[in-house]
Amino acid sequence: MKKTHKPNYIHFVITYNLVLLIPMIIVFCSVFIMEGRQQVQKIETMLRSYGEREEEYWHQQMSVVNFYNTECRYDKRYNSYYAEKPPGYFLDIETDLKQKEENFPFVENIYLYQPDRERVLSSGGLYEADYFFQSICMMERDFTEEEEAICARKAVGKRQQEKMVLICPLRTWGKSGENEVQYLLFTITRARLKEQFGISEFPESGVTRIIHDGVVLYELGKPVDGLEEEKDYLTYMRDLDSGFQVIQMIPKAVVYKNMEPFLKGYGIWFGCSVVTGFGLALYFSRRRYRSFQWLMENNEELEEERNRLRAEKCLYELLRQDIQEGDELWKSCLENGIYVNRRYKFFVIVPQDSERNQEICEFFNKQMSGSSITTAYPLALFEEARVYLICSDETRIELEQKRDRCSKMGADIGIGELCMDISRIRQSYREASRALRSLDKTGKGYPEVEMNAFREAVELGDTLRADVLLEGLFDTIKEVKETAAVCILWDMLRMAELDPELLFEEEKDGLVKSADRWKERIREALSCRKEQERPQQAEAAGGYRKKNIVDVLTYIHEHYLEDNFSVKYMASEFETSVSNLSHFFKKNQGMSISQYVENIKMDRARELLEESDRKVSEIARLLRYGSSTVFIEVFKKQTGMTPGAYREQIRKQDF
Numbered sequence: 001m002k003k004t005h006k007p008n009y010i011h012f013v014i015t016y017n018l019v020l021l022i023p024m025i026i027v028f029c030s031v032f033i034m035e036g037r038q039q040v041q042k043i044e045t046m047l048r049s050y051g052e053r054e055e056e057y058w059h060q061q062m063s064v065v066n067f068y069n070t071e072c073r074y075d076k077r078y079n080s081y082y083a084e085k086p087p088g089y090f091l092d093i094e095t096d097l098k099q100k101e102e103n104f105p106f107v108e109n110i111y112l113y114q115p116d117r118e119r120v121l122s123s124g125g126l127y128e129a130d131y132f133f134q135s136i137c138m139m140e141r142d143f144t145e146e147e148e149a150i151c152a153r154k155a156v157g158k159r160q161q162e163k164m165v166l167i168c169p170l171r172t173w174g175k176s177g178e179n180e181v182q183y184l185l186f187t188i189t190r191a192r193l194k195e196q197f198g199i200s201e202f203p204e205s206g207v208t209r210i211i212h213d214g215v216v217l218y219e220l221g222k223p224v225d226g227l228e229e230e231k232d233y234l235t236y237m238r239d240l241d242s243g244f245q246v247i248q249m250i251p252k253a254v255v256y257k258n259m260e261p262f263l264k265g266y267g268i269w270f271g272c273s274v275v276t277g278f279g280l281a282l283y284f285s286r287r288r289y290r291s292f293q294w295l296m297e298n299n300e301e302l303e304e305e306r307n308r309l310r311a312e313k314c315l316y317e318l319l320r321q322d323i324q325e326g327d328e329l330w331k332s333c334l335e336n337g338i339y340v341n342r343r344y345k346f347f348v349i350v351p352q353d354s355e356r357n358q359e360i361c362e363f364f365n366k367q368m369s370g371s372s373i374t375t376a377y378p379l380a381l382f383e384e385a386r387v388y389l390i391c392s393d394e395t396r397i398e399l400e401q402k403r404d405r406c407s408k409m410g411a412d413i414g415i416g417e418l419c420m421d422i423s424r425i426r427q428s429y430r431e432a433s434r435a436l437r438s439l440d441k442t443g444k445g446y447p448e449v450e451m452n453a454f455r456e457a458v459e460l461g462d463t464l465r466a467d468v469l470l471e472g473l474f475d476t477i478k479e480v481k482e483t484a485a486v487c488i489l490w491d492m493l494r495m496a497e498l499d500p501e502l503l504f505e506e507e508k509d510g511l512v513k514s515a516d517r518w519k520e521r522i523r524e525a526l527s528c529r530k531e532q533e534r535p536q537q538a539e540a541a542g543g544y545r546k547k548n549i550v551d552v553l554t555y556i557h558e559h560y561l562e563d564n565f566s567v568k569y570m571a572s573e574f575e576t577s578v579s580n581l582s583h584f585f586k587k588n589q590g591m592s593i594s595q596y597v598e599n600i601k602m603d604r605a606r607e608l609l610e611e612s613d614r615k616v617s618e619i620a621r622l623l624r625y626g627s628s629t630v631f632i633e634v635f636k637k638q639t640g641m642t643p644g645a646y647r648e649q650i651r652k653q654d655f
Contacts, residue, residue, distance in 0.1 A: 028266075028270055039255055040255060047199075058244070065168060072184060090126060094122070109187045111187070120185075138157075162190045206221055206250050207221040227251060234252055236248050316379075317332075322426065342373070344399055345419055348413060349388075349432045374399075376390055396418060414436025446487060458526065493522065567594070604623060
């Protein structure tokens with residue numbers, strides 16, 4: 001069976017305390033999101049405050065522009081009548097424009113454009129219109145028919161400086177009383193626009209656009225390459241007077257970058273919390289990890305035991321009933337890892353009555369299981385012998401050579417026929433049993449090993465095992481002498497709780513001829529006995545349930561520290577004999593009850609030494625040892641050190 005992967009201590013601590021880490025991560029993410037929202041709200045509040053100030057400032061400047069426009073409209077100096085009186089006409093307008101420029105710091109220059117005369121008047125002199133619009137203020141002259149409203153154009157100055165020009169129509173009357181259209185041009189430099197509308201908190205990344213009638217007049221700052229305006233920018237738009245709009249954009253990355261000081265401090269706190277929490281988790285999860293390891297190992301053992309019992313059941317069924325390729329038993333064997341679909345199958349029985357035979361068993365296992373195409377399946381049929389089912393895809397010659405090598409080692413081994421037909425597998429077992437019996441040199445003819453195994457199976461209620469042994473014993477009865485056959489059948493009747501005297505009262509045709517009839521009677525008696533035991537076991541509170549080792553283990557763990565605890569007392573509680581209980585426990589756990597209890601006490605002693613400050617004498621008394629000396633000797637035998645040395649070593653490791 002493939003073993004379950006066991007996580008190491010660090011992996012276990014992280015997984016076990018993940019439920020505590022998740023809320024901490026949620027809090028961290030929540031605070032991060034909240035801080036981000038607060039940062040965005042802070043920027044919105046800042047821009048809203050800027051917007052109100054900018055709107056007020058723009059309104060003031062447009063009021064001045066409108067005032068100058070109205071003032072010039074009704075000023076006779078800007079009328080054509082006054083224009084016929086040189087030279088004072090130009091000088092008066094120059095002086096007036098210069099005075100207005102000094103009183104209006106928002107604009108750089110103020111010009112008067114007279115389309116009819118193709119000239120431009122300014123505080124610095126008179127310009128021809130063509131020269132002015134080509135050299136002084138380069139811009140389009142498509143505003144001759146503008147309505148009575150302020151509009152704007154984008155222009156470039158002498159030094160290639162970008163400017164915004166506010167155009168105000170100035171309508172006056174002429175000599176004949178007809179209206180004349182002149183234009184006041186107010187130029188505003190980029191520096192002044194940046195000073196008033198730029199985002200001072202984000203001078204490098206902020207973008208400001210001034211728009212009039214859908215046309216971008218000025219763009220202060222440039223969008224970052226690779227960023228989409230709608231997706232990657234926070235955008236704020238405000239409407240100003242006279243159809244102007246201001247759009248301000250700030251990259252989201254810059255907004256969140258301002259969170260760095262907070263994130264550093266918060267990250268340090270979070271990291272310290274995680275390290276501290278992890279250290280505490282390492283310390284306090286030690287005991288849980290040991291419990292987890294014990295549960296994992298116990299689960300693996302139970303899983304292995306379950307698979308072993310399933311495979312063992314399939315092996316018993318192979319000896320009880322015929323099997324055909326593709327039937328239910330065939331499928332069950334394959335599901336439980338018994339490859340009966342291999343070419344050759346045969347049984348081998350190896351007694352374990354000597355050290356020599358045990359060496360042969362080990363050699364046999366290596367010989368038969370040393371290849372991926374040959375597998376030896378052990379069957380716990382006898383206590384004193386090992387039974388193997390061999391399934392192999394090797395050649396017949398190779399398998400016979402391996403069998404011969406085992407036989408030549410001098411051990412008494414019963415080997416059955418190599419059969420390719422799965423239906424002859426029971427015959428192979430019978431041949432192996434017969435071959436082993438033929439090696440019996442004592443001449444007794446009494447199958448002591450088989451009889452002991454049959455007695456054990458009957459007492460434990462192991463029906464499958466008992467039925468297989470029953471078949472083998474009756475095969476023996478048919479082969480041995482009459483006297484030995486009577487002894488075998490007499491003991492079998494007594495084990496099945498039948499009256500052995502019936503053997504002499506009813507026997508007329510000879511024991512061999514009536515063997516099948518006696519076999520069925522014994523089988524029926526065992527079946528009736530099993531049915532009678534079931535209700536008794538169900539009614540008995542805490543009764544001994546055969547093949548259920550969990551009940552026995554649970555009882556031991558609950559009562560091993562009681563003063564009256566003993567194997568004899570346990571046997572009476574489970575309504576069985578001491579020998580049956582001891583044999584059953586050793587078969588399932590691989591150790592005696594006393595050894596198992598000793599292991600439990602040692603595990604408990606280690607826990608008390610690691611996790612408490614109890615004295616060694618107090619621990620010895622708690623675990624029901626006669627004295628501290630006895631406890632120290634047993635502990636040292638188990639761990640290789642005294643209890644005091646063990647406690648000191650554990651504390652050094654923890655430190």
